[in-house]
Amino acid sequence: MNAVIISVGDELVTGQCVDTNSAWLSEQLTAHGVDVVCHITLGDDVERIKEAVGEALGWSRLVLITGGLGPTPDDVTRYGIAAAIGKPLEESSTALEQIRALFARWERDMPESNRVQAQIPTGGSVVSNPRGSAPGIRLQQAGAHLFALPGVPSEMKAMFEAAVVPVFINQVRTAHCTKAARIHCFGMSEAKLGEILVDLMARGRNPSVGTTASEGILTVRVVARGVNEAEAVQLLEEDVAEVRSRLGHIVFGVGEDSLQQVVAALLLRQGKTVATAESCTGGMLARRFTDIPGSSAYFLRGYVTYANKAKTELLGIPPSDLDDHGAVSEVVAQAMAAGCRAEAGADFALSTTGIAGPGGGNPPEKPVGLVFVGLADCDGVQVRRFLMGEHISRAGIRDRTCKWALNMLRLKLLDSGL
Amino acid sequence: MNAVIISVGDELVTGQCVDTNSAWLSEQLTAHGVDVVCHITLGDDVERIKEAVGEALGWSRLVLITGGLGPTPDDVTRYGIAAAIGKPLEESSTALEQIRALFARWERDMPESNRVQAQIPTGGSVVSNPRGSAPGIRLQQAGAHLFALPGVPSEMKAMFEAAVVPVFINQVRTAHCTKAARIHCFGMSEAKLGEILVDLMARGRNPSVGTTASEGILTVRVVARGVNEAEAVQLLEEDVAEVRSRLGHIVFGVGEDSLQQVVAALLLRQGKTVATAESCTGGMLARRFTDIPGSSAYFLRGYVTYANKAKTELLGIPPSDLDDHGAVSEVVAQAMAAGCRAEAGADFALSTTGIAGPGGGNPPEKPVGLVFVGLADCDGVQVRRFLMGEHISRAGIRDRTCKWALNMLRLKLLDSGL
Secondary structure, X not given: OEEEEEEEOHHHHOOOOOOOHHHHHHHHHHHOOOEEEEEEEEOOOHHHHHHHHHHHHHHOOEEEEEOOOOOOOOOOHHHHHHHHHOOOEEEOHHHHHHHHXXXXXXXXXXXXXXXXXXXXXXXXXXXXXXOOOOOEEEEEEOOEEEEEEOOOHHHHHHHHHHHHHHHHHOOOOOOOEEEEEEEEEEOOOHXXXXXXXXXXXXXXXXXXXXXXXXXXXXXXXXXXXEOOHHHHHHHHHHHHHHHHHHHHHHEEEEOOOOHHHHHHHHHHHHOOOEEEEEOOOOOHHHHHHHOOOOXXXXXXXXXXXXXXXXXXXXXXXXXXXXXXXXXXXXXHHHHHHHHHHHHHOOOEEEEEEEOOOOOOOEXXXXXXXXXXXXXXXXXXXXXXXXEOOOOOOHHHHHHHHHHHHHHHHHHHHHHHOO | OEEEEEEEOHHHHOOOOOOOHHHHHHHHHHHOOOEEEXXXXXXXXXXXXXXXXXXXXXXXXXXXXXXXXXXXXXXXXXXXXXXXXXXXXXXXXXXXXXXXHHHHHOOOOOOHHHHHHHEEEOOOEEEOOOOOOOOXXXXXXXXXXXXXXXXXXXXXXXXXXXXXXXXXXXXXXXXOEEEEEEEEEEOOOHHHHHHXXXXXXXXXXXXXXEEEEXXXXXXXXXXXXXXXXXXXXXXXXXXXXXXXXXXXXXXXXXXXXXXXXXXHHHHHHHOOOEEEXXXXXXXXXXXXXXXXXXXXXXXXXXXXXXXXXXXXXXXXOOHHHHHHHOOOOHHHHHHHHHHHHHHHOOOEEEEEEEOOOOOOOEOOOEXXXXXXXXXXXXXXXXXXXXXXXXXOOHHHHHHXXXXXXXXXXXXXXXXXOO
């Protein structure tokens, strides 16, 4: 049971846009036990689309295409598919009606340019798109199923769930079952982690275990195969338990968990509140807390005290501290966290101050990448100093600072929750 | 002059990670006049890597591979390449020395597991990696050049610039030259934009003109080909000027410009300052201002007044306004912007309040997706009401709210700058 994902768009092969659709589709398909063999990304070129689609239909059970179904002249996916299967395009009255109905709902006339979106290859059928003007295309060729969906992620995802899953996934049951898990870690190097897990990562082992590093987060992937779901689940759970027990508190979550979600869940469970006082992260930390629906239950307020005047007026940092130690200092991180906690009346306050660069560094005492993170609670304030390497960008320094702050609060909540 | 980019990693074909390397490499290559024919993404599988590399070497001048050069057992790219060219792997003393030197700089011993990273196919050479423990591999096969680089973006990028550009790009001059531009727009539908530009978007035209939509931003791509650089540049500039003149203030920038960068540049040029008061966007707007190096010149402070108490205490919103109209209301958006401007002593203040969902909606008066954005300046406060469709996620609602806020300030600054 294998699949090929083909993404189409000049903006992809010229690098003006990152293809996120293929990753999303792969994750869905893997979870359904379908083995994604490869992604192929092509420009808006009829010949190349024709070749790739023709080849993929020859050896794969599922060919999923995204992109190039729009109303503008550069959208040529439908022509490539028609050429690959040697059938002409014809206007589908079903598709045309759906497009017209959508514009009616928007209280607008359908521009004539949208009419081309109703054309599908003879023998194909229409995949409804309730969210946009590009209906999808579905067809079968010998043993292969082909679905072409629009490139707009929200439309593509809804159509995958409404059409591809029921038609393909649920029809075609496989002889084995695959179950996958991801375990997310923070605060260890990838090589060190690899050494701790080396026996589990042996090639050819079932489950397979691998690691990836992305922006300070290490992820351990476990993929188990069984003759049925029960076996796959059991194998998976044994490995996940083993990985967790070897790594301890380094593990912060699984699957879609983010550091902020895990911290949010701990705050909610313990009925605690938090506030933030940010300098170098400039709102990024507050944003991570408020990314989460329902965050008003534990997130009280945030101060973005970028200017020194704001630090003094809003958090009560004595100007003498700023003069004597500089804004990027342990003393100021401590005062920011304490001031924020007192002003907000929160159980915890996190503060960040650092040099995110690229300018503003003053080595050796205060190089770019130097950051102080403060955590205030009822017992006082702890401040940690971090120094990030020169290869980390401004965005990376801000990101990592938020992660260190969230992780300090996570470990504190784990301790106090015991 | 064509290229294939091959990305390797189970985390990619199982969708646990989005491949951003291929887009970055494509952008670089396109700018250098190299035509990227396709991206191919594969799992950590020796056979599949062997096949894809072998095939690509047969018809492409440049094969760029990323990923799978790490120290853990799931990293098998080197075996796939060796198999594709039919050569054994051997330990490179140059590579081993580089790895050892790196660990020495980190003041750590080299774990034995890193030693495998020094193995390269016979006949190949080492591409130095100053930032990490995975040296790259370079080799030539008939007319094709192959480079294998690590998957960690910061390492890959540095190595591309240090090794691929001088060795390949500058050696192999092409008979034609390609120049590309992107023009970014906000505040118009894609179909409407397509109608305005329809003649420029005719298939086969040079320059080629296409549009893409991503998270509320519409981008017009123009790619011009000429027999030399001067011709390509001239063709490109003519089209860019034509597009800009047709679209007017809908165009906010080009290339890497973001809305926040454009607004920041306008603020700097006019010597103006800004502060933010955020409810539904929870720090995201402040974060966008402070994303930019040097933002302390115009960004004074941000309030994340998530709780009503914070709105009252920090911005002076009368509790009666909150009671009578609710936090998500024109009255409160207005008071937040005015209070923020006064407290911060800024020239401009932006406020956001809305229902980002998925919970908390109260239709028909206050559905999820209802947002008010306030902009205060010396003349008073303007408030705009936005209602986003139900298909937009919480993250999308917060993102679009920031963009509308930035765009309101951009248009105000353009007006006042005249």
